[in-house]
Amino acid sequence: MNRPTIDSKILSLKTVGIGDTITAFVSGVTFGKDSANKIATIDTLMFTAIGFISHDRRDTVGVISDMQGIFEKHLSAGTYDIFVSYVGYNRLEIKNVRFGTGELKEINILLGQQGQGNYKTIVDAENYNCSSFYDKELKKQVYTFVDKMPEYGKGVADILTFFSKNFIYPKEQNDDFQGSIYISFIVDTDGQLINIDVEKKFYGDHYSPVDLEAIRVFKLMPAWTPGQCNGLTVPIKIKLPIRF
Numbered sequence: 001m002n003r004p005t006i007d008s009k010i011l012s013l014k015t016v017g018i019g020d021t022i023t024a025f026v027s028g029v030t031f032g033k034d035s036a037n038k039i040a041t042i043d044t045l046m047f048t049a050i051g052f053i054s055h056d057r058r059d060t061v062g063v064i065s066d067m068q069g070i071f072e073k074h075l076s077a078g079t080y081d082i083f084v085s086y087v088g089y090n091r092l093e094i095k096n097v098r099f100g101t102g103e104l105k106e107i108n109i110l111l112g113q114q115g116q117g118n119y120k121t122i123v124d125a126e127n128y129n130c131s132s133f134y135d136k137e138l139k140k141q142v143y144t145f146v147d148k149m150p151e152y153g154k155g156v157a158d159i160l161t162f163f164s165k166n167f168i169y170p171k172e173q174n175d176d177f178q179g180s181i182y183i184s185f186i187v188d189t190d191g192q193l194i195n196i197d198v199e200k201k202f203y204g205d206h207y208s209p210v211d212l213e214a215i216r217v218f219k220l221m222p223a224w225t226p227g228q229c230n231g232l233t234v235p236i237k238i239k240l241p242i243r244f
Contacts, residue, residue, distance in 0.1 A: 006112025008092040008121040024099035034113040044069030055079040077101040091120035130229035150187035150227040170209035191223030
């Protein structure tokens, strides 16, 4: 009796940190799923072959997972196609995985058993993964671009309306301020704004009274509708220009 083919898939693909090296670093665990005796079982796969084909140089480097299914590899920054294979399991191809300089990326993989014939699963990381970075202060992954961005009211117009209604021009600002500041914040998974700051300050490295008043106003904002990446609610960093 032929065993059914089980699809292979990515369990997780994310950036977990930024280092100070000129190379990127990838690590992860390979798992295998089969249905022996009609009971689905999942185990780590030792000696899984993982190949990385560079889009820039068109060369291939590879690594083999260890006895616990763990693999690690230093890579030059760039975009790669990743091929994961193990005898008797459905081959997985992950297209367009980007590695930045010093980026620490984690990829956990599940290979499904092969039934009759040879099968492979192809995943495009550009459609799967959102842009993110590891925030050392918050100690968690923060996203900068997702498939469903956070929302406040009906959009930017409502944000600016809230700001103008609550902003009080500070008396301490002796000069006639004209120009733009860039307010940044993270919309957390509960919609609350955290880490509110001004990135483009009027006085260079120092906060002006206008900068501090802008921060005060954004701290008053009600909760937003949080954003999502691949159907999961995630914290997202936003940067908005405020012009005076």
